[in-house]
Amino acid sequence: MTTRFPDARQTNVTDLIQRLDDCATVVTGNRRLARALVQAFNRAKSAEGNEAWPAPDILPWEAWLQRLWQEAIISGQVEAAQIMLLTPHQEFFVWQGILKEHLGSMQLQAANETVNRLMDAWQMLQAWHIPRRKTDFSHNADTRLFWRLVAVFEAKCREHSWLSLARLPSVLAGCVQAGNLQLPRELVLTGFDEWTPQQSSLLDVLDQAGCAWQWLQLSGQPTRIGKLACADSRDEIRLTAHWIRRHLAENPAVQIALVMPELAAQREMICQTLDEVLIPQALQPGQHTLARPYNLSLGRPLNRYPPVSLALDALDLSAAIIELPHASRVLRSSFIAGGEREVGARALLDARLREAGEWNLTVQKLLAEASQGGQSYSCPLLAQHLTEFSQRIQQQRTSARPGEWAQRFEQWLKAIGWPGERGLSSEEYQVIQAWQKLLREFAALDWVTRPISLDAALEQLRHMVASTVFQPESAEAPVQVLGLFEVSGLQFDRLWIMGLHDGVFPAPPRPNPFLPLILQRKADAPHSSAGRELRVAEALLQRITASAADVVISYPQRNGDEMLDASPLIKDFPALDKTGCTGESLPAWRESIYRSRRQVVLSEDAAPAFAGTAIPGGSQMFKLQAACPFLAFAELRLGARPLGRIQTGLTALVRGSLLHRVMETIWGELDSSAALIALSVDELGALVAGKINDAIQEIAPRYPYTFGQRLQVLESRRLHALVLAWLEVEKQRPPFRVSGREKKIELELDGVRIRVKIDRIDTLAEGGELLIDYKTGEVKAAAWFGDRPDEPQLPLYSLAFTDELAGMAFARIRAGEADFNGVAREEVSISGVKSFGKLKYTREAASWDEVLAGWRQTIERLAQDFLAGEAGVNPKQYSQTCTYCELKPLCRIGESLEAVEDKER
Numbered sequence: 001m002t003t004r005f006p007d008a009r010q011t012n013v014t015d016l017i018q019r020l021d022d023c024a025t026v027v028t029g030n031r032r033l034a035r036a037l038v039q040a041f042n043r044a045k046s047a048e049g050n051e052a053w054p055a056p057d058i059l060p061w062e063a064w065l066q067r068l069w070q071e072a073i074i075s076g077q078v079e080a081a082q083i084m085l086l087t088p089h090q091e092f093f094v095w096q097g098i099l100k101e102h103l104g105s106m107q108l109q110a111a112n113e114t115v116n117r118l119m120d121a122w123q124m125l126q127a128w129h130i131p132r133r134k135t136d137f138s139h140n141a142d143t144r145l146f147w148r149l150v151a152v153f154e155a156k157c158r159e160h161s162w163l164s165l166a167r168l169p170s171v172l173a174g175c176v177q178a179g180n181l182q183l184p185r186e187l188v189l190t191g192f193d194e195w196t197p198q199q200s201s202l203l204d205v206l207d208q209a210g211c212a213w214q215w216l217q218l219s220g221q222p223t224r225i226g227k228l229a230c231a232d233s234r235d236e237i238r239l240t241a242h243w244i245r246r247h248l249a250e251n252p253a254v255q256i257a258l259v260m261p262e263l264a265a266q267r268e269m270i271c272q273t274l275d276e277v278l279i280p281q282a283l284q285p286g287q288h289t290l291a292r293p294y295n296l297s298l299g300r301p302l303n304r305y306p307p308v309s310l311a312l313d314a315l316d317l318s319a320a321i322i323e324l325p326h327a328s329r330v331l332r333s334s335f336i337a338g339g340e341r342e343v344g345a346r347a348l349l350d351a352r353l354r355e356a357g358e359w360n361l362t363v364q365k366l367l368a369e370a371s372q373g374g375q376s377y378s379c380p381l382l383a384q385h386l387t388e389f390s391q392r393i394q395q396q397r398t399s400a401r402p403g404e405w406a407q408r409f410e411q412w413l414k415a416i417g418w419p420g421e422r423g424l425s426s427e428e429y430q431v432i433q434a435w436q437k438l439l440r441e442f443a444a445l446d447w448v449t450r451p452i453s454l455d456a457a458l459e460q461l462r463h464m465v466a467s468t469v470f471q472p473e474s475a476e477a478p479v480q481v482l483g484l485f486e487v488s489g490l491q492f493d494r495l496w497i498m499g500l501h502d503g504v505f506p507a508p509p510r511p512n513p514f515l516p517l518i519l520q521r522k523a524d525a526p527h528s529s530a531g532r533e534l535r536v537a538e539a540l541l542q543r544i545t546a547s548a549a550d551v552v553i554s555y556p557q558r559n560g561d562e563m564l565d566a567s568p569l570i571k572d573f574p575a576l577d578k579t580g581c582t583g584e585s586l587p588a589w590r591e592s593i594y595r596s597r598r599q600v601v602l603s604e605d606a607a608p609a610f611a612g613t614a615i616p617g618g619s620q621m622f623k624l625q626a627a628c629p630f631l632a633f634a635e636l637r638l639g640a641r642p643l644g645r646i647q648t649g650l651t652a653l654v655r656g657s658l659l660h661r662v663m664e665t666i667w668g669e670l671d672s673s674a675a676l677i678a679l680s681v682d683e684l685g686a687l688v689a690g691k692i693n694d695a696i697q698e699i700a701p702r703y704p705y706t707f708g709q710r711l712q713v714l715e716s717r718r719l720h721a722l723v724l725a726w727l728e729v730e731k732q733r734p735p736f737r738v739s740g741r742e743k744k745i746e747l748e749l750d751g752v753r754i755r756v757k758i759d760r761i762d763t764l765a766e767g768g769e770l771l772i773d774y775k776t777g778e779v780k781a782a783a784w785f786g787d788r789p790d791e792p793q794l795p796l797y798s799l800a801f802t803d804e805l806a807g808m809a810f811a812r813i814r815a816g817e818a819d820f821n822g823v824a825r826e827e828v829s830i831s832g833v834k835s836f837g838k839l840k841y842t843r844e845a846a847s848w849d850e851v852l853a854g855w856r857q858t859i860e861r862l863a864q865d866f867l868a869g870e871a872g873v874n875p876k877q878y879s880q881t882c883t884y885c886e887l888k889p890l891c892r893i894g895e896s897l898e899a900v901e902d903k904e905r
Helices: 013-021 031-047 061-074 088-103 108-127 141-160 165-178 197-208 233-250 267-278 306-316 324-331 343-355 363-370 380-395 402-416 426-448 454-467 517-522 530-545 578-582 589-595 619-627 629-636 652-670 673-678 681-702 709-731 793-800 848-868 893-904
Strands: 009-011 025-028 058-060 186-190 212-218 224-230 256-259 294-296 479-482 494-497 550-556 736-749 752-764 769-775 805-814 817-824 833-835
Touching: 013 025, 013 031, 013 186, 025 031, 025 061, 031 058, 058 061, 061 165, 088 108, 088 141, 088 426, 088 454, 108 141, 108 165, 108 197, 165 197, 197 212, 224 233, 224 578, 233 256, 233 267, 233 494, 233 550, 233 578, 267 294, 267 479, 306 324, 306 402, 306 426, 306 454, 324 343, 343 363, 363 380, 380 402, 402 426, 402 454, 426 454, 494 530, 619 629, 619 752, 619 793, 619 848, 629 848, 652 673, 652 681, 652 709, 652 736, 652 752, 652 769, 673 709, 681 709, 709 805, 709 817, 736 793, 736 848, 752 793, 752 805, 752 848, 769 793, 793 805, 793 848
Parallel strands: 009 212, 025 058, 025 186, 186 212, 224 550, 256 479, 256 494, 294 479, 494 550, 769 805, 817 833
Antiparallel strands: 736 752, 752 769, 805 817
């Protein structure tokens, strides 16, 4: 690794603490090591019996450079009014503006990623002293673009007296050479694996200026090390958690580290497994704030924390058109004033907005719905705060500088009652403090931009929030979960390195596309070559394994269908026995609770009999009762319906309603097959187009923000092709007359009324009536038969007809699939409609009357079961009935299946 200094001298924490007592300044390679050394220093002072002591001078490299810069300003070597050190967010904004000037509009995510890569290239250019000759940067479009953008960036920095963080060490080296800069008496550097040429230059200047510094490395020597092969990542994490649990049980004061290269990708799975194995009580309701025995070094983007994500959702309500998901999250949040007092009403309001089927709405629409007095979804507190919020937005929409926008955003959030009225947890309080700090950084963009619009301000704020990684502070814990590069200098009793398969360790080279590859490799810059990655991995593994006496290294053998092998760097380590390493795995807490349950046999109480005079749900009741009696009871009697899904565009229900309306009006004008055939192609096309336009104009006002002009045109084209294709099928039928359209009828079963609506009734030329039900999905006549028919709708309609019923059919109207599928008393010359004697489902029936009688018997039995309160959890077919059912948590079918499996075992 590139350095002109001798290797680091090995030391221990005790020696380092002694140096701190002698007023040395300790500069670390990362923030975690700095915090660990501060904690170790404080523990040592406390153990000596001290009640108070001077704070140690320990800080990471970046913070130390910032302090030197402040001292340079104080000493007068730098005029603060003339040179401004750019923050990372300010610098990002400058690079972003330059990129937009050169490339124009780009997709936001791609543009932000490009800016990040540009800034990395700029940082590498400075840190590794990569030479800058125009001819070297003329190899491809990326390097040529970078050459031009750097020239513009440097020109802007000179024009506005800006200083990039990437150039700060070089500028500080000049300040040290100029003298009058207060330097530490003794400087100790630890936790560094290598020095960049830029760092080396600064340290060389410090040495020449008389600042004595030393490079120390905290390390030990492993006494036991071995590798363990695991089935996959889940098995690996589970074994690691049980290994940690065993050592904590033996010694609660033991210091354990869990290290992995892909910590960000597996963060959630690690937390879930550690919680389940180490603190299973955290899985109980109300225990989410329970102290964990582990700390994760990796934070999350600030927008992943509920208080901040809700603040962004609330600010999104300032748009002229807002998306329902943002409004829905605001309604369901406790971080808005009145969130807990109106929790039920706001949930009902959310359900009402979802059922409306619109993706877009306005804050005025939301306010109007919340202000509906006397309704179960009325939310007066929400309406009050929305009113103030809306008024402030109307008064403060003009362009402004980021500092002014930051003040406005704070006022808008205050108006809507953020962050709520309930007490905040420690984590939530820290998150809100981080948000307020970020707003101050957002306001600092005043130095690098002119007034911007509301949309631009929100876009920039969202980026800053998403790019800010935050980790709430927590109490010291015996277990530390770390990334590969965060172990430097730390010492533990036990160490487990997981995930070291050949696909990630050594890491593949990832050179920056904006710098010529030959220059990156010549400078031996990070990620520039496979050889460099190998050397880094070898040194990294040697250092990490020296951080504890007992070391376990593991790797998964499979990732889905992909087979993995151990990293070549760990193949020489002795293999460990799984049981000997982790001990006997204990069953999961949830499984232990379930296995230890006491079963009491209870007589099943039937639900109370239905006492109404009209069956709710109409024909839907029979479909639900046939699928699962509990489903019918829960949805129609308990009102336990799933929450409407939020989706873009028109819902399937709206599309189906449009098609039904078009078919109804077309046959209202044609009346018969003869009228259909009599029309010319142009006349029929004009008729269909007119009816489609009428239907769209009738339905579109209900969805003003979703069913816009563009979508109306697209839907009109789709329906036009679909309906014309269907009418060609109708032309092939024998003569018929349409005697009923969307006909409403009322049936009576066991003294209870059932209201239904038949899509269409055709009177056939040979006599009798054919019931038709329009469908846009996959359906077959087989769904009408059996004790529990999948589609009992048409069999129910048959009860309203006696001798005149000639048959019934599904009219399947789909793109590329327009046909009939049905059954009839006799052959009716309609493709897809067969006589009952030719269907395998009715072969045992001696006559058509017997088929009708079977349907009546089935319908009456389903009605009787529903009326009697039959509500057993008895799905017709689990794979079909339960797969997409959203009421499984209510019926707990999963527990019933586990009980059956236990009994079978």
